[in-house]
Amino acid sequence: MASIKQRNSGLVQRRTEAIRSAADKDRDSADEEDEARRGEEDDDDNDKGDSKETRLTLMEEVLLLGLKDREGYTSFWNDCISSGLRGCMLVELALRGRLQLEACGVRRKSLLSRKVICKSDAATGDVLLDEALKHIKETQPPETVQSWIELLSGETWNPLKLHYQLRNVRERLAKNLVEKGVLTTEKQNFLLFDMTTHPLTNSTIKQRLVKKVQESVLEKWVNDPHRMDKRVLSLILLAHSSDVLENAFAPLQDEQYDLGMKRVHTLLELEPEKESAKPNVNELMWAVVAAFTK
Numbered sequence: 001m002a003s004i005k006q007r008n009s010g011l012v013q014r015r016t017e018a019i020r021s022a023a024d025k026d027r028d029s030a031d032e033e034d035e036a037r038r039g040e041e042d043d044d045d046n047d048k049g050d051s052k053e054t055r056l057t058l059m060e061e062v063l064l065l066g067l068k069d070r071e072g073y074t075s076f077w078n079d080c081i082s083s084g085l086r087g088c089m090l091v092e093l094a095l096r097g098r099l100q101l102e103a104c105g106v107r108r109k110s111l112l113s114r115k116v117i118c119k120s121d122a123a124t125g126d127v128l129l130d131e132a133l134k135h136i137k138e139t140q141p142p143e144t145v146q147s148w149i150e151l152l153s154g155e156t157w158n159p160l161k162l163h164y165q166l167r168n169v170r171e172r173l174a175k176n177l178v179e180k181g182v183l184t185t186e187k188q189n190f191l192l193f194d195m196t197t198h199p200l201t202n203s204t205i206k207q208r209l210v211k212k213v214q215e216s217v218l219e220k221w222v223n224d225p226h227r228m229d230k231r232v233l234s235l236i237l238l239a240h241s242s243d244v245l246e247n248a249f250a251p252l253q254d255e256q257y258d259l260g261m262k263r264v265h266t267l268l269e270l271e272p273e274k275e276s277a278k279p280n281v282n283e284l285m286w287a288v289v290a291a292f293t294k
Contacts, residue, residue: 062081063177070200116143116144182205226278
C-alpha cells in the first residue's frame with residue numbers, strides 16, 4: 001500500500017510540474033506577443049511623429065537650400081549642384097543600408113579605388129533612389145563612387161554607358177517637394193522661352209532646414225564630426241559640394257556668419273581617409289566627400 005501511495009504521489013507531482021511548465025510557456029508567449037504589439041505601437045507612433053514633420057531626403061534638402069524662394073529656380077551660374085545631387089543619392093542609399101563600399105583589404109585600398117556594392121535591393125519608396133539602386137545592383141563589375149557620380153550625371157565619353165544618366169533630376173525633386181506641400185508650380189516667361197518654376201509655398205519647412213544647418217555649427221556645435229548626426233554632417237558637406245551652403249548662412253549676423261563658416265571649414269579640412277578608418281562611420285559618405293575634394 002505504501003509503495004502504491006508513493007507511486008501515485010510521484011505521478012501527481014510530475015503532472016503538477018507539467019502543468020506549471022505549460023503555464024510558464026503560455027505566459028512567456030503572451031509576454032512576447034505583448035512586446036511585439038508594443039513594438040508595433042511604437043512604430044505607429046514614430047510614423048505619426050514623422051508625418052507631423054515632413055521628411056525630406058538629402059537630395060531634396062540640398063535642392064531646397066539652392067532654390068530661390070520667390071523665383072523658384074536655382075542659380076544659372078551653379079554648375080556644381082548636378083553632381084552634388086548625385087552624390088546625395090549615393091549617401092542617402094548608404095544611410096538607408098542599401099549601399100556600402102567593398103572591404104578595403106589587407107593592402108588598405110583608398111576610398112576612391114574601392115567599388116560600391118549593393119547591400120540590399122529593397123525598394124526605398126523614392127523613384128530616383130530606386131532607379132539609382134537598380135543601376136548599381138545590375139552593373140558588373142562594380143564601379144567606384146567617383147565613376148557613379150559621373151555616370152549618374154551623364155558625364156561620360158562612353159556611349160554604351162549613357163543609359164546610366166538620371167535625367168531631369170532637379171525637376172523631379174522639385175515635383176516631390178510640390179507633392180509634400182513645400183513648393184508650388186508656376187510658369188514664368190523669360191522673353192525667349194517659358195520655364196516651369198517652383199516657388200516656395202511652405203516657408204516653415206525651409207526655415208526649419210536652415211535652422212538645423214545653422215545650429216549644427218553654432219549652438220549645437222560638438223567639435224567632433226563623429227559625435228554629429230550622420231545625416232546632418234552629410235547635409236553640410238554635400239551642400240558645400242553643391243555650392244548651396246552659403247544660402248543657409250546668409251541671414252546670420254556677421255559674427256555668427258564668420259564663426260559658422262570657420263567651423264564648416266574645420267569639417268572640410270578633415271581627411272576622408274583618416275576619418276573613414278574610425279569606428280562607427282559611414283565609409284561611403286566619406287568616399288563621396290573625397291570624390292568632391294580631390
